[in-house]
Amino acid sequence: MRAPAAASIQDQPLARRYESVRALSLALAAPLSDADATVQSMPDASPAKWHLAHTTWFFETFVLRDSVPGYRLHDERWPFLFNSYYEAEGRRHARDRRGMITRPTLDEVRAYRAHVDAAMAAALPTLGDDARAIVALGCHHEEQHQELLVTDILHLFSENPLEPALWPAARKVPVAMPGPVGWISPSGGIATIGHDGGAFAFDCEGPRHEVLLTPHAIADRTVTNGEWAAFIADGGYADARHWLSDGWAWVKAEGIAAPLYWEQRDGAWTRFGLDGRRPIDPAAPVTHVSFFEADAYASWAGARLPTEAEWEAAAQTHDANIGHFMDAAGPVEPRPATEGPAFFGDVWEWTGSAYRPYPGFRAAEGAVGEYNGKFMSGQFVLRGGSCATPRGHARASYRNFFYPHQRWQFTGVRLAKDL
Ligand SMILES: [Fe+2]
Numbered sequence: 001m002r003a004p005a006a007a008s009i010q011d012q013p014l015a016r017r018y019e020s021v022r023a024l025s026l027a028l029a030a031p032l033s034d035a036d037a038t039v040q041s042m043p044d045a046s047p048a049k050w051h052l053a054h055t056t057w058f059f060e061t062f063v064l065r066d067s068v069p070g071y072r073l074h075d076e077r078w079p080f081l082f083n084s085y086y087e088a089e090g091r092r093h094a095r096d097r098r099g100m101i102t103r104p105t106l107d108e109v110r111a112y113r114a115h116v117d118a119a120m121a122a123a124l125p126t127l128g129d130d131a132r133a134i135v136a137l138g139c140h141h142e143e144q145h146q147e148l149l150v151t152d153i154l155h156l157f158s159e160n161p162l163e164p165a166l167w168p169a170a171r172k173v174p175v176a177m178p179g180p181v182g183w184i185s186p187s188g189g190i191a192t193i194g195h196d197g198g199a200f201a202f203d204c205e206g207p208r209h210e211v212l213l214t215p216h217a218i219a220d221r222t223v224t225n226g227e228w229a230a231f232i233a234d235g236g237y238a239d240a241r242h243w244l245s246d247g248w249a250w251v252k253a254e255g256i257a258a259p260l261y262w263e264q265r266d267g268a269w270t271r272f273g274l275d276g277r278r279p280i281d282p283a284a285p286v287t288h289v290s291f292f293e294a295d296a297y298a299s300w301a302g303a304r305l306p307t308e309a310e311w312e313a314a315a316q317t318h319d320a321n322i323g324h325f326m327d328a329a330g331p332v333e334p335r336p337a338t339e340g341p342a343f344f345g346d347v348w349e350w351t352g353s354a355y356r357p358y359p360g361f362r363a364a365e366g367a368v369g370e371y372n373g374k375f376m377s378g379q380f381v382l383r384g385g386s387c388a389t390p391r392g393h394a395r396a397s398y399r400n401f402f403y404p405h406q407r408w409q410f411t412g413v414r415l416a417k418d419l
Pocket residue numbers: 054084141145
């Protein structure tokens with residue numbers, strides 16, 4: 001199941017791009033039974049069937065319903081089920097009850113996708129620029145849900161005592177242990193970050209603007225499992241000095257003592273992954289850690305998390321398509337970079353920056369204006385993409401965001417320090 005490097009599908013004509021994105025979603029869900037695709041393992045995660053239907057609802061609602069005269073909804077009851085959070089689209093089913101939707105079945109959701117895909121294929125040549133922009137947004141939206149589909153299934157399978165492997169084939173290449181962290185020392189001063197508005201970007205990535213960077217250094221790679229095991233062995237999870245107050249309360253309340261999916265078996269650390277439970281690879285990037293854990297580790301290591309401006313200033317000269325991403329053959333495991341510095345792929349990197357609007361940010365008019373802006377409260381920015389991010393989806397200006405306790409995504413750590 002290891003994915004070979006492939007050309008980005010982001011550059012394809014819109015109809016071809018639509019087909020590619022839609023096909024990947026079905027391919028990712030292909031190994032799943034109806035039961036696998038229906039159960040919701042926690043409120044943060046959604047059933048695979050819901051992801052498949054919700055991404056379809058997005059095209060049906062914001063393209064077919066809004067821009068194709070005479071289009072009739074596949075089922076008029078389903079928008080209530082598959083609207084995620086768009087207040088402008090009215091009432092909807094509760095997020096934490098998505099696992100109760102045993103009907104429609106997985107096959108009926110696949111039929112929904114086929115119905116909408118046929119209508120989209122017929123409509124695409126007739127659409128104006130505004131509707132085509134929504135189609136492009138819908139493709140990027142579906143790619144975001146492909147990553148969630150993978151990480152939500154991983155969480156679901158982790159709850160099964162049999163610890164099933166979603167993709168059981170070995171997908172790892174032995175790679176030598178990376179050397180000590182190297183430090184990149186930019187000159188500091190004024191840097192320019194944010195998307196310039198040329199190719200596609202989500203609205204929260206702009207406007208492009210200047211920021212002042214104080215003298216600092218940023219690590220040339222992410223923290224490894226081996227380094228994280230040393231943090232654990234040194235009592236890192238039991239030493240309040242390293243933890244933010246909210247993080248320490250979370251550790252105590254939840255009994256946190258290791259990254260999500262780590263367990264000690266016969267005295268050695270193992271982790272649960274898409275290929276089942278295996279010993280941790282000390283050379284691989286640590287993943288499934290929260291912002292709280294990332295910050296505590298940085299404190300223990302005598303460093304800090306980079307700001308998102310520091311990260312972007314360092315990463316924007318690197319090729320965002322080079323790295324371990326998800327391709328048509330499926331996701332890969334996070335793997336150590338064979339040549340550094342690598343800023344993209346493997347694991348999302350927590351930054352110390354709050355997810356807030358850039359100067360001059362304005363959300364779009366209408367329902368799609370709810371896409372990003374209304375979530376700019378209480379969350380932290382992550383950068384770089386992960387092994388479950390579709391290749392070509394990430395870029396230097398890309399801002400992912402999660403709450404500080406969340407860690408079921410492929411989330412890791414890059415250090416920075418003041419000079
Ligand atoms: Fe969505």
